[in-house]
Amino acid sequence: MTETNPFRAVDDHARKLAYDLIASATFGALAVNRPDTGLPSVSRIALAMAPDGLPMTLISALADHTRALTAYPNCAILVGEPGDTGDPLTHPRLTLHAQAGFVVPGTPEHFDLRNSYLSQRPKAKLYVDFSDFRFVRFAVTDALLNGGFGKAWRLAPEDIRADQRTT
Amino acid sequence: MTETNPFRAVDDHARKLAYDLIASATFGALAVNRPDTGLPSVSRIALAMAPDGLPMTLISALADHTRALTAYPNCAILVGEPGDTGDPLTHPRLTLHAQAGFVVPGTPEHFDLRNSYLSQRPKAKLYVDFSDFRFVRFAVTDALLNGGFGKAWRLAPEDIRADQRTT
Numbered sequence: 001m002t003e004t005n006p007f008r009a010v011d012d013h014a015r016k017l018a019y020d021l022i023a024s025a026t027f028g029a030l031a032v033n034r035p036d037t038g039l040p041s042v043s044r045i046a047l048a049m050a051p052d053g054l055p056m057t058l059i060s061a062l063a064d065h066t067r068a069l070t071a072y073p074n075c076a077i078l079v080g081e082p083g084d085t086g087d088p089l090t091h092p093r094l095t096l097h098a099q100a101g102f103v104v105p106g107t108p109e110h111f112d113l114r115n116s117y118l119s120q121r122p123k124a125k126l127y128v129d130f131s132d133f134r135f136v137r138f139a140v141t142d143a144l145l146n147g148g149f150g151k152a153w154r155l156a157p158e159d160i161r162a163d164q165r166t167t
Numbered sequence: 168m169t170e171t172n173p174f175r176a177v178d179d180h181a182r183k184l185a186y187d188l189i190a191s192a193t194f195g196a197l198a199v200n201r202p203d204t205g206l207p208s209v210s211r212i213a214l215a216m217a218p219d220g221l222p223m224t225l226i227s228a229l230a231d232h233t234r235a236l237t238a239y240p241n242c243a244i245l246v247g248e249p250g251d252t253g254d255p256l257t258h259p260r261l262t263l264h265a266q267a268g269f270v271v272p273g274t275p276e277h278f279d280l281r282n283s284y285l286s287q288r289p290k291a292k293l294y295v296d297f298s299d300f301r302f303v304r305f306a307v308t309d310a311l312l313n314g315g316f317g318k319a320w321r322l323a324p325e326d327i328r329a330d331q332r333t334t
Contacts, residue, residue, distance in 0.1 A: 006229060027255040029196035029245050031209035034264075042198035042209055042245040043311070044260050062173060064311065078196050078209040081248070087290070088194040093211050097201075123254070144210070144231065 006152045014153040018145050019164040021094040023049050025079035026121070030057075032068035032075045041068060047079065048120040053162030054138055055079070055096065056113060058124060061132040069100040069136065077138060090148040096160070098138035110135060173319045181320040185312050186331040188261040190216050192246035193288070197224075199235035199242045208235060214246065215287040220329030221305055222246070222263065223280060225291060228299040236267040236303065244305060257315040263327070265305035277302060 008014070030045045043065045050056040055077060059066045069075060080093030103110050113135045118125055127133055143155040175181070197212045210232045217223040222244060226233045236242060247260030270277050280302045285292055294300055310322040 027249065029198075029209050031196075031198035031207040031243070033200070033207055039241045039264065040198040040200055040207060040243045041262060041264060041311075042196050042243040043262055044245065044247075044249075044256065044313075046256055074206045076198070076207045076209040078211065080211075082194065083250070089211065089213055095208060095210055097206065097208060144208075146211075 006150055008151065008153055010153050010155060010159055014145055014147075014155065015159045015164040017092060017147065018094050018143065018155055018160055019053065019162075021080045021092060021145075022047075022053065022055055022096075022160070025049075025055065025081075027081075028055070029078040030065055030075060031078070032065050033072040034064075035067045035071035038072070041065070045077075046121065046124070047077070048117045050113060050137055051116055051162065053164065054140060054160065055098075056117065056135060056137050058117060058128060058133055058135055060130070061134065066134070070102075073100045074098075075100050075138070092145070092147045094146075095144040096138065096140050097142050097144075098140045101137045101139060103135040103137060105134070113137070173317055175318065175320050177320050177322060177326055181312055181314075181322065182326045182331040184259055184314065185261050185310065185322055185327055186220065186329075188247045188259060188312075189214075189220065189222055189263075189327070192216075192222065192248075194248075195222070196245040197232055197242060198245070199232050200239040201231075202234045202238035205239070208232070212244075213288065213291070214244070215284045217280060217304055218283055218329065220331065221307060221327065223284065223302060223304050225284060225295060225300055225302055227297070228301065233301070237269075240267045241265075242267050242305070259312070259314045261313070262311040263305065263307050264309050264311075265307045268304045268306060270302040270304060272301070280304070 025047045031042045045057045077096045082088035082091035140160045145153040192214045198209045212224045244263045249255035249258035312320040
């Protein structure tokens with residue numbers, strides 16, 4: 001039999017693991033509701049860590065997921081990639097439930113995020129200033145951290161922050 | 168500037184690529200609507216290919232995504248993992264929009280899927296017969312195939328089938 005309650009009390013180990021999964025994610029799976037039907041969709045997006053420790057992305061207005069986030073800002077992100085070896089379900093991963101916020105070009109916030117993003121993903125300079133690209137920040141409402149079979153934590157927004165890197 | 172219409176006409180190359188992405192996926196990202204709020208979530212699930220060429224999974228009733236699929240069968244699956252090298256956004260991936268169907272234990276359908284699943288994932292014999300585990304099939308309604316920057320196709324259910332392996 002499997003355990004009936006797989007969730008553990010949140011501790012600094014869990015917070016650090018969540019931080020590391022966000023910090024090391026260069027991409028993730030973005031779940032949205034489709035703008036036409038409201039039904040689920042999921043796609044791959046590039047990711048970087050914003051200065052506040054939360055994820056951010058740079059996406060094109062031409063993409064389906066951008067239209068979806070415009071219609072329905074509630075979304076979810078999965079980070080923590082298994083790589084090529086071992087059982088993928090034993091590899092730690094993090095589900096972030098979030099609200100997407102589009103960053104207005106030309107603002108100080110855009111300037112700061114652009115610098116931070118390019119420092120992490122220098123090749124994005126090829127398209128970062130295209131007129132159809134926008135930065136999106138993700139404000140986390142709650143999260144599910146899965147450390148492998150039988151190891152799971154439900155995290156609050158305060159568990160997902162830049163200062164978790166020092167704990 | 169990027170292209171304003173990145174979608175190409177569906178051809179046998181696209182169908183074969185979609186087939187290969189499903190056939191080679193041992194896991195994927197499952198997008199659902201949360202049972203309590205209806206808002207998006209996303210999690211990692213194990214995957215195998217059912218005899219009809221569509222994906223199937225084996226999931227525990229204890230998992231959040233299982234409760235979500237019970238409440239809202241509409242879901243989406245992302246397959247096509249980038250691996251450890253190269254730009255992850257140039258790697259082909261496939262979004263399947265689908266309806267989840269739970270397979271009733273003890274039926275001939277369950278027997279066939281169990282055999283097929285274990286032939287692809289032999290280690291699952293450790294938990295395949297646990298009372299809280301169920302096979303789920305995914306009936307695809309439409310799909311989005313992304314072959315990398317500027318290469319995308321919208322696929323219909325008839326493009327996602329077992330006989331695409333021979334095209």
